[in-house]
Amino acid sequence: MPIKRVICPERVRQIPAHFSWVDHRLVRERYIERCDACAAALYLFLVTVADAQGLSYYADTSLARRLSMAPARLAMARSDLIRIGLIAWQRPIYQVLALDAPAPEPTPLPLPQSHADVTTQLERLHAALGKRRA
Numbered sequence: 001m002p003i004k005r006v007i008c009p010e011r012v013r014q015i016p017a018h019f020s021w022v023d024h025r026l027v028r029e030r031y032i033e034r035c036d037a038c039a040a041a042l043y044l045f046l047v048t049v050a051d052a053q054g055l056s057y058y059a060d061t062s063l064a065r066r067l068s069m070a071p072a073r074l075a076m077a078r079s080d081l082i083r084i085g086l087i088a089w090q091r092p093i094y095q096v097l098a099l100d101a102p103a104p105e106p107t108p109l110p111l112p113q114s115h116a117d118v119t120t121q122l123e124r125l126h127a128a129l130g131k132r133r134a
Contacts, residue, residue, distance in 0.1 A: 022044070022047055023099050025099045026099070029099065031084055031085075031086060031099070034080075034084050035080060035081070035084065035086075036077070036080065038067075038069055038073055038074075038076070038077040039076075039077040039080040039081050039084075041067050041069075041077070042063065042067060042069075042074065042077040042078060042081060043081055043086055043087070043096075045058075045063065045066065045067060046058075046087060046094050046096050047096055050094070050095075050096045053095070054095045054096035054097065054098075055093055055094070055095050056093070056094045056095075056096075057092055057093060057094075058094065059092060060074055060075075085097060086099075
């Protein structure tokens with residue numbers, strides 16, 4: 001393993017008294033992998049401007065302008081962050097949430113194992129709908 005050394009000792013970061021750095025669990029627990037660039041940008045902005053309780057009152061118009069996002073894209077990024085469990089939102093308040101427990105992974109749907117299974121499932125569906133296959 002290479003030996004780490006500080007490159008700019010005069011610029012070693014300190015945790016500010018009024019806030020802290022981004023939680024490393026975003027990477028370790030793979031939250032960041034579930035974000036696209038717009039969601040990550042919104043999250044970074046909210047982490048940066050939030051108070052000690054994680055609260056921020058930025059309006060959507062201000063966020064969209066500062067992040068160079070269309071309003072619809074901002075809404076999608078916000079929805080993604082809510083789904084992932086990184087933020088909560090009740091207009092006009094955003095809350096950056098604590099990462100006390102990993103967000104649950106979505107459960108994948110079981111896939112049919114063979115062509116025959118697919119055919120059987122289609123036949124059952126058609127029967128349930130009262131339709132006959134052509």
